[in-house]
Amino acid sequence: AIKGDQQFALNHNGATYYFSSATNRETFRKKPEQFMPAFGGWCAYAMGLNGEKVEVDPKTFKIVDGKLNLFYNRFFTNTLTDWNKNENVLKQKAAANWSKIIKQ
Secondary structure: OOOOEEEEEEEEOOEEEEEOOHHHHHHHHHOHHHHOOHHHHOEHHHHHHHOOOOOOEEEEEEEEOOEEEEEOEEOOEEHHHHHHHOHHHHHHHHHHHHHHHHHO
16 A cells, blocks of 8 residues: 555545545546445444444455455454455445445
8 A cells, every 4th residue: 555645636426535646547547437436435344243333444455256355453453354264255345334334
């Protein structure tokens, strides 16, 4: 992961994304759904555990099935560690929980 720069910012669906280059920004602009984080950018572990929207540490991530998954990592708790212990089950539950949230 590379930290984005304000000069390459792009607003998409009410969220501002920062890219490391104009090329990366344009690639995103052409196919944003391909690059947007899973579960609206909320913690994938929390979404799988109980459907809760939990803030993330953008430096704590994992690409799962081609999608960016983000995780909470503060106060001696790194949910990526717990995710990795039961990824298949949590991934299915997170998808089901996210589906309910976006239908609301």
